[in-house]
Amino acid sequence: MTAVIEVQELHKRYGDKVAVDDVSFRVEEGEIFGILGSNGAGKTTTVECVEGLRRADRGTIRVFGLDPVRDRAELTQRLGVQLQGAHLPEKLRVGEALELYRSFYRRPADPATLMAALGLDGIRQTRFGKLSGGQQQRLSIALALIGNPRVAVLDELTTGLDPRARRETWRLIEDVRAGGVTILLVTHFMDEAERLCDRVAVIDAGRVVALDTPAALTKRAAADLGAPRATLEDAFVALTGENADVH
Amino acid sequence: MSTDTLRRLTATEFTLFLRDKIGPIFGVLFPTTLLCVFGNIDFFTDPANGVDGQPLLYTYTPILVGFVIAMLALNTLPPTLASYREQGVLRRLRTTPVGPAQVLGAQFAICLGTALVSVVLLLAVARLGFDVPLPRQPVAFALSAVLAALALIGVAVLVAAVTPTAKAANAIGSVLFYVLMFFAGLWLPIEAMPPALRHVSEATPLGAAVQALADSTEGHWPPAWRLLLLAGYVVVTALLGVRLFRWE
Numbered sequence: 300m301t302a303v304i305e306v307q308e309l310h311k312r313y314g315d316k317v318a319v320d321d322v323s324f325r326v327e328e329g330e331i332f333g334i335l336g337s338n339g340a341g342k343t344t345t346v347e348c349v350e351g352l353r354r355a356d357r358g359t360i361r362v363f364g365l366d367p368v369r370d371r372a373e374l375t376q377r378l379g380v381q382l383q384g385a386h387l388p389e390k391l392r393v394g395e396a397l398e399l400y401r402s403f404y405r406r407p408a409d410p411a412t413l414m415a416a417l418g419l420d421g422i423r424q425t426r427f428g429k430l431s432g433g434q435q436q437r438l439s440i441a442l443a444l445i446g447n448p449r450v451a452v453l454d455e456l457t458t459g460l461d462p463r464a465r466r467e468t469w470r471l472i473e474d475v476r477a478g479g480v481t482i483l484l485v486t487h488f489m490d491e492a493e494r495l496c497d498r499v500a501v502i503d504a505g506r507v508v509a510l511d512t513p514a515a516l517t518k519r520a521a522a523d524l525g526a527p528r529a530t531l532e533d534a535f536v537a538l539t540g541e542n543a544d545v546h
Numbered sequence: 547m548s549t550d551t552l553r554r555l556t557a558t559e560f561t562l563f564l565r566d567k568i569g570p571i572f573g574v575l576f577p578t579t580l581l582c583v584f585g586n587i588d589f590f591t592d593p594a595n596g597v598d599g600q601p602l603l604y605t606y607t608p609i610l611v612g613f614v615i616a617m618l619a620l621n622t623l624p625p626t627l628a629s630y631r632e633q634g635v636l637r638r639l640r641t642t643p644v645g646p647a648q649v650l651g652a653q654f655a656i657c658l659g660t661a662l663v664s665v666v667l668l669l670a671v672a673r674l675g676f677d678v679p680l681p682r683q684p685v686a687f688a689l690s691a692v693l694a695a696l697a698l699i700g701v702a703v704l705v706a707a708v709t710p711t712a713k714a715a716n717a718i719g720s721v722l723f724y725v726l727m728f729f730a731g732l733w734l735p736i737e738a739m740p741p742a743l744r745h746v747s748e749a750t751p752l753g754a755a756v757q758a759l760a761d762s763t764e765g766h767w768p769p770a771w772r773l774l775l776l777a778g779y780v781v782v783t784a785l786l787g788v789r790l791f792r793w794e
């Protein structure tokens with residue numbers, strides 16, 4: 300297997316606040332790789348460096364061998380992005396947004412298929428400013444996939460979605476991956492990580508504190524707790540705990 | 547993909563521009579309405595009150611052309627781009643293959659196209675409704691109008707590039723609009739200004755533009771330095787605007 304995303308010794312600070320402190324990981328082709336961590340742990344900062352939105356202070360990042368800052372033009376064609384809290388013009392309609400974003404890419408996906416998969420059909424004429432939080436989120440997922448990306452970076456994929464929409468989104472992501480797309484996923488939901496991710500990195504205070512399959516992490520947590528079995532949430536709590544949000 | 551992207555971006559942004567209504571109302575309907583108001587006041591139509599024996603309305607027509615251009619450039623473009631920046635619209639676009647040149651290009655095309663429509667409407671109403679003669683040197687007039695639009699859009703892009711919020715962009719855009727309109731002679735025609743003020747006016751982009759438009763309306767080519775001055779504004783503001791442009 301070949302690495303699609305390679306992050307090596309990534310450092311990023313804001314002023315004198317260290318947000319990311321020596322993070323390294325590799326995401327293999329066709330893998331769904333999860334990033335877990337408490338609020339403020341540095342997840343968004345990490346993936347935004349991968350997207351080229353932020354410039355790393357130190358370390359190297361390669362996506363398909365491309366430098367996210369230097370090789371933007373080529374990378375943006377192949378990389379689909381869902382930002383945590385992104386916006387569109389208030390008066391832009393759902394259907395118009397998809398048509399617009401579609402025109403940016405060399406080999407775009409079919410908007411009708413995406414709209415159906417994300418339950419956007421009924422609201423294609425609705426303006427962005429009038430969408431509910433979950434509807435905005437669904438549109439944001441659709442826009443991340445409209446370019447038929449080879450790799451997708453999704454920051455808080457299903458935050459704000461109702462249970463049914465979450466499941467449908469998971470199914471969509473599995474279909475997308477079945478098509479060979481590599482996915483880097485930031486999430487706060489342990490069930491989502493267990494269902495979707497092949498491997499996860501747990502980040503705490505800007506550092507990777509664990510990197511393994513969800514199954515291996517829960518097994519280790521059970522052993523540490525001396526319990527017959529543990530959940531991924533047990534593992535997460537044990538790994539992050541005390542020093543979260545303390546720097 | 548590049549031309550298709552620019553075309554789609556421009557078409558979409560134009561739809562939003564129409565939906566927003568501010569630009570069409572203030573940049574197209576308002577100036578022509580103002581002309582109609584002036585045209586119905588004797589003070590503006592009586593040659594006795596005018597400059598060089600012409601009714602004041604003749605003098606005001608090129609000023610209103612400048613008004614159209616300044617209104618569209620300064621009062622619509624900076625708030626639009628700054629609110630896109632504030633709301634993260636630009637940040638989202640930045641993750642796509644779209645570059646700053648295309649984002650600015652779309653706004654630029656909308657501004658220029660709308661200004662063209664609005665100026666043609668203004669001149670047609672002036673001619674048909676109030677017997678204001680059409681520019682006697684149409685080529686020079688068209689060139690001056692395009693240079694004026696480019697210069698003012700350049701100033702607007704510069705404002706949009708450096709203002710962090712929509713509120714600030716609105717404020718700076720309006721203040722600049724009034725200042726530049728003053729020098730363009732909206733309240734006091736340039737011919738009636740004291741010499742010192744007149745020199746300052748002629749150096750400002752809109753003052754130079756209105757003078758060039760007035761020259762060509764009367765039938766002669768504006769002096770080369772005036773057109774070069776406008777072209778200078780175009781180049782400097784465009785270069786600085788693209789350089790200083792911030793996505794967030």
Ligand SMILES: Nc1ncnc2c1ncn2[C@@H]1O[C@H](COP(=O)(O)OP(=O)(O)OP(=O)(O)O)[C@@H](O)[C@H]1O
Pocket residue numbers: 313316317318336337338339340341342343344345383
């Ligand atoms: N633009 C910024 N300027 C200054 N500090 C920032 C900025 N962005 C993030 N930070 C800080 O960097 C740290 C990491 O932030 P980041 O957004 O990466 O966290 P996160 O893991 O994505 O958190 P969450 O789960 O809440 O989304 C936080 O302490 C945050 O306050």
Ligand SMILES: [Mg+2]
Pocket residue numbers: 342343344383454
């Ligand atoms: Mg985050």
